[in-house]
Amino acid sequence: MPRHSLEKVRAQLLRAGISPRHVNRYVRELRDHLTDLIARERATGLNEQQAEEKARALLGTDAQLVQAMIDRGAPRSLAAKAPWAVFGVLPLFVLIVTALLLGRWSYTLLFPYQQLSVSDIPESVRAISMASSFIGSFLIGPALAAICVVIALRQRLSSRWVWVGLAMIALVCGPFGVHVQFPTAESGASGGIRGSVLQAVFENDQINAAATLTLMAMRTIVLFAVSALAYRVFRQRVEGDRA
Amino acid sequence: MARDPNPNFMAGVPELMILRLLQQREMYGYELVQAIREQTCDVVSLGEGIAYTVLHALERDGALKSRRMKVEGRSRIYYSVTARGLKRYENLAGSWSTLAKAIQSVIKEDVHASAFT
Numbered sequence: 288m289p290r291h292s293l294e295k296v297r298a299q300l301l302r303a304g305i306s307p308r309h310v311n312r313y314v315r316e317l318r319d320h321l322t323d324l325i326a327r328e329r330a331t332g333l334n335e336q337q338a339e340e341k342a343r344a345l346l347g348t349d350a351q352l353v354q355a356m357i358d359r360g361a362p363r364s365l366a367a368k369a370p371w372a373v374f375g376v377l378p379l380f381v382l383i384v385t386a387l388l389l390g391r392w393s394y395t396l397l398f399p400y401q402q403l404s405v406s407d408i409p410e411s412v413r414a415i416s417m418a419s420s421f422i423g424s425f426l427i428g429p430a431l432a433a434i435c436v437v438i439a440l441r442q443r444l445s446s447r448w449v450w451v452g453l454a455m456i457a458l459v460c461g462p463f464g465v466h467v468q469f470p471t472a473e474s475g476a477s478g479g480i481r482g483s484v485l486q487a488v489f490e491n492d493q494i495n496a497a498a499t500l501t502l503m504a505m506r507t508i509v510l511f512a513v514s515a516l517a518y519r520v521f522r523q524r525v526e527g528d529r530a
Numbered sequence: 531m532a533r534d535p536n537p538n539f540m541a542g543v544p545e546l547m548i549l550r551l552l553q554q555r556e557m558y559g560y561e562l563v564q565a566i567r568e569q570t571c572d573v574v575s576l577g578e579g580i581a582y583t584v585l586h587a588l589e590r591d592g593a594l595k596s597r598r599m600k601v602e603g604r605s606r607i608y609y610s611v612t613a614r615g616l617k618r619y620e621n622l623a624g625s626w627s628t629l630a631k632a633i634q635s636v637i638k639e640d641v642h643a644s645a646f647t
Contacts, residue, residue: 309586
């Protein structure tokens with residue numbers, strides 16, 4: 288493997304907004320070419336280091352390789368062309384669609400049992416309903432934030448839209464959560480299944496407004512803090528690797 | 531002093547050479563760059579890494595197509611010319627022939643003029 292790994296070329300192209308797919312292919316071909324050049328130079332009697340230096344000079348400087356790719360109009364990624372769409376509109380759209388699908392699915396699943404008492408609702412239905420609640424309440428937000436962070440790091444993006452996206456995901460996902468409240472067994476009443484797409488806290492079958500607002504605020508803060516910290520730490524690591 | 535592999539008047543030459551050579555057989559990048567060197571006796575030498583930007587641009591325009599092949603344990607991307615590439619080659623070759631003839635006639639006139647002075 289050549290000592291010159293061409294990682295600087297890769298990083299500069301990604302920061303210039305070139306699509307990662309094209310950058311990866313370009314760098315892979317350059318690396319293969321470099322390997323062939325080194326083998327050729329070694330065959331002429333040069334030692335490993337001399338062969339690598341000559342091969343790298345023949346390939347072109349980092350600046351030439353980067354500029355040539357940009358000048359030839361290599362395709363730019365969507366995240367570079369329209370960061371507002373990738374980090375602003377897309378997470379919101381995914382969240383709305385997920386909320387609608389989970390809400391609809393939960394309604395369809397629970398509707399036949401609406402008039403039954405709690406003891407008549409099968410365990411499997413309760414388990415599926417809980418799984419749906421868990422996905423909606425605890426997985427969607429972190430998953431969307433993680434996807435945003437991965438896209439931003441993969442593209443070496445430092446756009447303010449990444450921060451806007453993370454803040455927006457936290458603001459929307461903090462209060463959001465598929466919540467199903469089954470009637471307590473003691474009450475024995477029928478028709479007590481309640482559902483909401485908000486993180487509601489129930490107390491004696493009533494929503495506790497103060498506890499609900501506190502929970503929403505805490506979820507928002509924790510989600511933003513964790514995702515922002517992860518983005519910052521990994522970005523520093525990526526920048527460190529580049530240097 | 532090192533020779534500039536891409537002086538201004540060479541614009542369009544890499545495309546022309548690539549489209550011509552790939553009509554003979556499909557090749558991968560390194561093979562193609564060496565073929566250009568050999569066939570032009572090193573008169574035309576592409577910046578070796580820069581050749582890939584030309585190949586990718588031609589592929590985006592539909593003049594070339596590529597496929598990955600494993601040869602001797604190494605995965606290579608082989609390029610070949612498409613019908614659109616052939617048409618593009620004919621246009622480029624025609625333009626270059628006309629240009630070369632025009633320049634040649636100017637150079638000949640210049641040589642004749644200096645002979646009579």
